[in-house]
């Protein structure tokens with residue numbers, strides 16, 4: 489064993505890492521963090537592997553050995569998706585299963601899955617607020633990648649701040665600890681909502697003032713900072729993309745400010761009418777779901793040395809409700825759009841970016857979107873038309 493000041497070098501399992509030479513007497517913080525480990529030792533000068541250092545707060549003894557990342561680049565990762573029954577999780581599972589095999593991707597949520605989802609691959613109950621249950625799932629299934637989708641979005645978050653704080657912040661802490669303890673590659677999405685009225689809005693760069701005014705935004709800035717802190721302090725392989733508003737045809741949004749851009753298609757097809765809850769000139773960054781999910785896979789597969797940052801903006805297009813309506817009206821000239829502004833959502837939208845600068849993602853890991861507004865509208869309409877034909881056949 490090699491020593492270096494108060495640190496010793498160890499290889500219990502996996503790669504060499506520096507651990508505190510004396511980690512016996514530990515004062516536990518209310519959150520279970522071993523404060524003596526964090527503060528009594530000098531901070532080592534390099535970013536180091538986490539596993540045996542000052543964390544694993546809740547239940548891991550000082551001499552427990554952690555596993556290194558069991559996923560070698562030639563193996564398929566074993567993926568767990570939390571909050572997987574929302575707008576994005578089912579589509580992501582489908583994409584990852586195509587790439588890594590059906591049984592290598594586990595969807596989880598606290599809701600009951602619809603039958604088609606239940607029969608399309610592994611599904612498991614997991615409440616991210618239940619730390620032990622999460623750990624059991626990760627251990628029993630030899631998980632190597634964790635995609636953390638559970639969250640309360642901007643509008644529902646404002647309607648239930650206490651629950652949003654608990655799911656989005658306490659839940660994230662559980663996820664970070666589990667991921668760090670078990671050497672997982674961790675993806676946590678952030679959002680355009682992580683910016684606020686004092687951020688530059690047109691365009692919004694990766695690094696600038698972030699003072700969001702929603703609990704959702706605050707929790708996402710917290711997630712970005714905590715993930716990056718765990719990366720630098722403990723070597724956690726944390727990866728994060730700030731998504732714009734995501735538009736999908738076969739899954740519904742979960743209560744956000746950008747939901748109108750999905751709802752307009754459903755209402756246009758069903759009734760030829762749409763009442764928009766944002767002002768016609770509200771410009772927000774948006775993306776078709778296929779681009780969003782592909783970006784997620786691409787950043788997860790990107791070699792670590794291509795990532796100059798751990799949190800990236802990604803973007804595809806920016807439009808207003810009026811511009812989206814006009815594009816739809818090219819195909820549906822009878823569509824009637826009216827406006828009844830929801831003051832909460834409008835205030836949120838007015839504090840968010842109008843355009844998103846994603847040049848770092850394009851430079852570092854060659855991010856490129858496929859769908860602009862015309863392709864988005866055409867693809868959405870094609871989906872509903874195909875669905876209508878199928879329902880006539882059946």
Ligand SMILES: NC(=O)C1=CN([C@@H]2O[C@H](COP(=O)(O)OP(=O)(O)OC[C@H]3O[C@@H](n4cnc5c(N)ncnc54)[C@H](O)[C@@H]3O)[C@@H](O)[C@H]2O)C=CC1
Nearest residue numbers: 571573574575576615616637638639677679731733734742
């Ligand atoms: N959909 C969008 O436009 C955008 C989404 N994102 C982020 O992407 C992620 C996924 O978003 P969506 O699928 O749209 O969200 P969603 O709101 O549709 O789904 C979230 C899921 O989390 C689950 N959940 C809630 N509490 C939970 C708990 N205690 N334990 C486990 N699961 C729990 C819900 O049951 C739900 O299925 C979120 O983190 C969101 O912030 C970011 C920017 C844009």
Ligand SMILES: CC(=O)[C@H](N)C(=O)O
Nearest residue numbers: 641642679744745746
């Ligand atoms: C952009 C998001 O994060 C989400 N769709 C919301 O509107 O809350």
